[in-house]
Every structure is written in structure tokens, then in C-alpha cells.
Amino acid sequence: MRARAGFALVEVLITLGILGFVTMSIATGVGAGHRATAAIEREALLHARGQEYLERLLAIPFGRPADGAASGAQLTEAFDDDSDLGTVTLHRLRLFGPALFEPAAFPVAGRFTVLVDGDLDGNGVVAGADEGRNDLLRISVLHEGRLLARTVRFDPIG
Amino acid sequence: MRDQRGSLLLAVLPLALLAGGFVLLTTTSSRAYLAEMEATRRQNAAWNEANAALSIAQARIKSSAYAANRNVALAEATEQGAEVGLDNAEGGALHLFAVHPASESWVSRLADGWYQIDAVASVGGRRAQVRSLVRERDPFSRFGAFVNRHPLGIGGSPKGDVHTNRVMQLFYAGGVYEDAVTARDGFEWLVGANAGNTTFSGGVDDHHAAIPMPNAAEIATLAQYGDGAVESLLGGASASLFDAKVTLRGTHYDLLLVRKDGTGTLTATSLPMPGDGVLFVPMDLKALEGTLDARLTVVSTGGVTITNSLRYVDEAGEPAYRNGLSTNPDAEPYEPNPAYAGNASLGVIANSHILYASGVPTYLEVNGFFFSATGRYGLPGLTFTANGTYVTAYDPTFKKQSCRRYGGIATDLRIVSTVVNGSGLVLSGFKKGKSVYDRRLLSEPPPHFLAIDRPLFSCYRVVGSLPGGEQGRGLEGRAVGAVERAAAEVPQ
Numbered sequence: 001m002r003a004r005a006g007f008a009l010v011e012v013l014i015t016l017g018i019l020g021f022v023t024m025s026i027a028t029g030v031g032a033g034h035r036a037t038a039a040i041e042r043e044a045l046l047h048a049r050g051q052e053y054l055e056r057l058l059a060i061p062f063g064r065p066a067d068g069a070a071s072g073a074q075l076t077e078a079f080d081d082d083s084d085l086g087t088v089t090l091h092r093l094r095l096f097g098p099a100l101f102e103p104a105a106f107p108v109a110g111r112f113t114v115l116v117d118g119d120l121d122g123n124g125v126v127a128g129a130d131e132g133r134n135d136l137l138r139i140s141v142l143h144e145g146r147l148l149a150r151t152v153r154f155d156p157i158g
Numbered sequence: 159m160r161d162q163r164g165s166l167l168l169a170v171l172p173l174a175l176l177a178g179g180f181v182l183l184t185t186t187s188s189r190a191y192l193a194e195m196e197a198t199r200r201q202n203a204a205w206n207e208a209n210a211a212l213s214i215a216q217a218r219i220k221s222s223a224y225a226a227n228r229n230v231a232l233a234e235a236t237e238q239g240a241e242v243g244l245d246n247a248e249g250g251a252l253h254l255f256a257v258h259p260a261s262e263s264w265v266s267r268l269a270d271g272w273y274q275i276d277a278v279a280s281v282g283g284r285r286a287q288v289r290s291l292v293r294e295r296d297p298f299s300r301f302g303a304f305v306n307r308h309p310l311g312i313g314g315s316p317k318g319d320v321h322t323n324r325v326m327q328l329f330y331a332g333g334v335y336e337d338a339v340t341a342r343d344g345f346e347w348l349v350g351a352n353a354g355n356t357t358f359s360g361g362v363d364d365h366h367a368a369i370p371m372p373n374a375a376e377i378a379t380l381a382q383y384g385d386g387a388v389e390s391l392l393g394g395a396s397a398s399l400f401d402a403k404v405t406l407r408g409t410h411y412d413l414l415l416v417r418k419d420g421t422g423t424l425t426a427t428s429l430p431m432p433g434d435g436v437l438f439v440p441m442d443l444k445a446l447e448g449t450l451d452a453r454l455t456v457v458s459t460g461g462v463t464i465t466n467s468l469r470y471v472d473e474a475g476e477p478a479y480r481n482g483l484s485t486n487p488d489a490e491p492y493e494p495n496p497a498y499a500g501n502a503s504l505g506v507i508a509n510s511h512i513l514y515a516s517g518v519p520t521y522l523e524v525n526g527f528f529f530s531a532t533g534r535y536g537l538p539g540l541t542f543t544a545n546g547t548y549v550t551a552y553d554p555t556f557k558k559q560s561c562r563r564y565g566g567i568a569t570d571l572r573i574v575s576t577v578v579n580g581s582g583l584v585l586s587g588f589k590k591g592k593s594v595y596d597r598r599l600l601s602e603p604p605p606h607f608l609a610i611d612r613p614l615f616s617c618y619r620v621v622g623s624l625p626g627g628e629q630g631r632g633l634e635g636r637a638v639g640a641v642e643r644a645a646a647e648v649p650q
Binding site for chain 2: 012014021025026032044054061063066130149155
């Protein structure tokens with residue numbers, strides 16, 4: 001009888017160990033999964049929003065090189081939650097310089113930057129081929145300094 | 159009891175395996191989600207880069223010089239294509255620019271005066287290809303209104319590009335310009351208009367390069383496309399002794415040559431439309447009227463007088479636009495006629511003025527594109543100040559009810575259909591007017607119509623958006639037409 005009781009105790013201990021290990025693995029796995037999913041969703045949201053801002057910039061008119069810099073109200077109108085882009089133009093944004101804003105009710109913290117310039121290759125100098133023209137502008141969208149989307153737009157008129 | 163040893167462990171083992179499987183499933187699912195998100199991001203990036211490459215290629219073509227009516231960049235791109243060894247079945251091609259190490263663009267010649275630009279980019283194994291057509295020279299018929307040496311006054315919601323080589327006078331608040339508005343000497347905001355209450359949707363440039371007007375010599379070159387009907391009727395007599403009158407009758411026309419000294423006429427009736435679509439009249443055209451069911455360019459080396467309506471009417475008698483001759487224009491809108499089955503297009507080119515005759519009907523409709531190289535379009539009897547800003551004399555007896563136009567106008571001097579005083583009272587011209595730009599003139603100008611040395615880009619579309627290729631090395635497999643996909647498949 002003693003011997004049988006001893007074996008039972010070992011079994012119970014091993015079983016408890018396995019159960020503990022399994023429980024910890026599940027907890028760790030689920031936690032990591034949640035964190036990974038949250039991170040992926042955050043990235044997806046950021047890139048989707050970045051692409052959306054880029055497409056707004058593809059939709060607004062070029063305007064005229066003589067236009068003044070965009071006002072705060074024009075920037076707000078262009079990047080608020082409705083589809084009305086207001087009266088801002090690409091040349092107004094170019095003159096404004098990097099425009100930083102934090103959208104309301106966006107689940108990812110941090111500021112977006114919208115940049116319109118003539119530095120087509122992004123090397124910090126507007127001196128390369130095709131650079132510095134009024135009818136060719138690079139548009140970039142960044143989040144906390146990290147590039148989300150960029151392209152170059154051409155004005156067939158100006 | 160000994161037989162039950164290990165049974166607890168055996169019971170726990172499947173549970174452990176099940177839990178392990180669950181963890182594995184969770185991580186696999188997360189990885190798949192991550193891969194999908196990353197693929198979408200790369201696809202967007204590839205699309206953006208391809209658009210960038212296309213934009214730069216277009217800019218280079220736009221800024222290129224012209225030699226003998228040919229765009230140098232397009233000519234070089236297609237001529238050097240074979241030398242650089244690019245594989246393109248439709249003609250030569252040339253790498254124009256790479257804004258990103260994995261993007262590239264090239265040009266193919268499709269037909270005389272027509273080219274195609276393709277741009278492709280590959281980012282992280284995702285590839286996108288976009289395309290645009292280029293017409294090497296831009297026909298003058300692209301303008302809703304064009305004025306060379308006088309200001310161009312405009313307001314409301316006009317369609318079609320508007321341009322002047324002088325000052326653009328923009329009238330009234332709330333103007334909406336759907337197409338390009340360009341002027342060499344800037345904009346003048348009048349009667350409540352300003353930059354804040356005016357919308358330019360189609361591009362704007364108030365210091366645009368001057369667009370040169372074709373001169374008499376260029377107009378004379380159109381004689382090569384004429385069918386010789388006038389010369390045949392003259393029978394060797396000098397054209398300088400005659401004026402012409404033309405009546406359009408659907409797919410035929412009547413031609414009347416009248417001796418200037420009143421001593422006789424020469425008549426030919428029911429002539430077929432010219433084979434090359436050009437009726438060349440080497441004299442003043444003193445009367446032009448009728449209905450058209452064909453594509454025709456009427457060229458006069460002098461001036462043209464519109465004596466009655468000029469209308470597109472198809473074989474069944476349906477006009478291109480409804481209510482063109484309405485006697486109640488306030489209640490009956492000028493609108494497209496869905497029953498119209500024709501494809502008529504009239505171009506009128508004159509070296510001098512194109513004017514309405516004093517005796518035109520009080521309700522008039524004019525369809526067509528009118529080009530005056532050294533004169534103006536509109537009312538008879540007008541004179542202007544030297545800069546064209548003000549009317550100095552007008553014909554007070556020319557008072558009509560309505561003129562509805564479908565087409566466009568390009569002139570050297572000011573376009574005037576109505577003269578009003580400060581109170582809005584009509585002093586001369588039409589009390590009611592309506593102008594609608596004929597967008598078919600963009601893609602199908604009248605036969606052999608005059609053109610400008612500048613490219614026109616059109617028909618942008620997404621050709622392909624596919625996985626494939628490594629960073630910077632996904633371009634080898636490009637074959638025009640081989641990766642056709644609907645734009646809807648591109649992750650936006």
C-alpha cells in the first residue's frame with residue numbers, strides 16, 4: 001500500500017508540472033499573439049492612413065507657384081475626417097513646409113507629417129535631374145519621422 | 159491499482175498537445191496576417207513608385223523642345239530604343255528615369271503622333287505598372303476658348319481649357335473651372351471674383367508660356383488636303399476675283415462663287431464631302447450655314463461670315479443638342495440629345511475674322527470649332543481699344559434673342575457675342591447665350607486641324623499590379639499587355 005501511494009504522489013507532481021508548463025505556455029503564447037496582432041493592426045492602420053493622406057495629395061490641385069503658403073485652416077480642412085479637401089493646393093503646401101498634425105480619434109498616438117517639395121530623390125538637396133521644377137513635386141507622408149508613403153506628381157498644365 | 163499507474167499522465171498528455179496546437183495556430187495566424195499587411199504595404203509602395211516614374215517621364219516629354227513638329231524627347235526615346243536593347247514589340251523604347259532603384263519608365267510609338275508611356279516599379283516582391291497615352295501635338299480644338307493678342311474675359315462654369323497670351327479676366331464670384339485655365343500675363347479678378355471664391359479643378363497657371371498662333375503660311379499648307387472643288391469650279395479664273403458661299407447639306411454641300419464686281423456666279427450643288435475632310439477656299443467665305451452629318455474642316459484664306467445656324471444633324475434628322483433653336487431658352491435647356499446617332503465635327507479656319515452676318519436669325523445655333531488666325535469671332539461692327547480691354551464702337555442695330563454654341567473658339571482678337579452697358583443692358587448682340595464645349599474635339603479634332611507643339615497626356619490607367627520580382631530586379635519580365643489586370647484589383 002505504501003509503495004502504491006508513493007507512485008501516485010509522483011504522478012500527481014509530474015502531472016501538476018506538465019499542467020503548469022502548459023498553462024504558462026498558453027498564457028505566454030496568447031499574450032504574445034495579442035501583442036503581435038495589436039502591433040500588426042497598428043502598422044496596418046498607420047499605412048492605410050498614410051496612403052489615404054497620399055491619395056488626398058494626389059487629388060488636390062497643383063495651384064500656382066505664386067500662391068501663398070497654406071493657412072492652418074486650409075491644412076485642417078485638407079486633412080480632417082470629411083472628404084472636402086477645401087482650397088489648399090500643392091504649391092501652398094510646398095511653401096508651408098513640413099505640415100505636422102495629429103488626427104483626432106485615431107487609435108495610434110503620434111504625429112503625421114505631410115511634406116511637399118522638389119527633392120525628388122529625397123537626398124536633401126534640390127539639385128538633381130528634374131528637381132526644382134514647379135510642375136514636378138514629391139509628396140511624402142511620415143509618422144513620427146518614419147516614411148509611410150511617397151510618390152511624385154506631375155502638373156501637365158503649369 | 160498498479161494497472162492505473164500513469165493514467166493521470168496519459169489523460170493530461172492530449173490536453174498538453176491540444177494547448178500546444180492552439181499556441182501554434184495563434185502564432186501562424188498572426189504571421190499570415192502580418193504577411194498580408196506587409197504585401198499590401200509593398201503593393202501600395204510599388205504603385206506609388208510607378209506613378210512617380212510615370213510623372214517624371216511625362217515632365218521630361220512636356221519640357222522637351224520640338225523640331226519640325228516633333229517632340230525631341232519622344233523622338234529620341236523611340237529612335238534609341240533599339241540601340242539600348244529593350245524588348246518591346248511595339249517599337250523602340252528608352253529608359254527615361256528611375257526615381258527609385260526599382261522603378262523604370264519607357265516610351266513606345268503606337269501610331270503617327272501617338273505614343274505610350276509605361277512605368278513599372280517593384281518593391282519587396284510586389285510590382286505595379288501604370289500607363290499613359292501621349293499625343294505628340296495638341297490640336298487647337300482642345301480649347302473651349304483661346305485668345306492670342308487680347309484679354310480673354312470669362313466667368314461662370316465653362317468647360318474646356320481656356321487660355322490667353324494676354325491677361326485672363328475672371329468675372330463673378332463662385333466660378334468653377336473644370337478644365338485648365340492658363341494665361342501668359344496673369345489673372346485679373348473682376349466683379350466679385352477672387353482666388354478664394356473661384357475653383358480651378360483642371361489645373362491653373364497664370365504665367366504660362368505663350369502658345370504661338372499658326373500664321374497664314376501654315377493655313378495655306380492645308381490646301382494640300384483640299385479636294386480642289388473651288389479650283390475646279392473656277393476653271394482657271396483667278397480666285398481673287400470671287401467670294402465664296404457654302405451651304406452644308408448633311409453629307410453634301412453646295413458651293414457658290416460670286417464675282418466681286420457683281421457680273422456673275424459659278425454654282426456647284428450637292429457636292430460630296432472632300433475625301434480628306436478639308437474644303438479649302440482660297441478667298442473670303444461670305445456665307446456659311448447649314449446642317450452637317452460628316453467630319454469637315456472648312457478653310458478660308460480670308461474671313462468667314464456665318465449667315466445662319468450651323469448644326470450637327472444625323473441621318474434621321476436628330477440634332478446633336480436639343481433646344482438649340484428654342485424660342486424660350488430660359489425654360490428649355492441646351493442639352494445633349496440622346497437620340498443623336500451621328501459623329502459630325504466641323505472645323506472652321508479663317509485667316510481673318512469669323513463674324514455673324516447682320517441678318518442672322520434672332521434664334522441661332524452654331525456647332526463647330528472656329529479658329530481665326532489674325533481676327534476675332536462674334537459680332538459685326540465692333541472696334542476695341544488698342545489693348546482690347548474696351549469696346550469703342552458697336553452696331554446698335556444688331557440685337558438678337560439667343561445664340562447657343564456647341565464647340566469651341568480660338569482667335570487672335572477678342573471673342574464678343576454681346577456688348578452690355580454698366581447696368582447690364584444689351585447694346586448689341588444676343589440677349590441670351592449658352593456655350594458648351596464639345597469634348598469630342600479632344601480626341602477627334604476636325605480633319606487636319608491646326609495643332610500646337612506641346613504634348614497632351616491622356617488615358618491614364620493601371621496596367622498591372624502583381625507579385626513578382628525582387629527589389630530592383632523585377633523588371634525583366636515586362637511585356638506590354640502580358641500583365642493586364644483590372645484597376646479594381648490593385649490594393650488602394
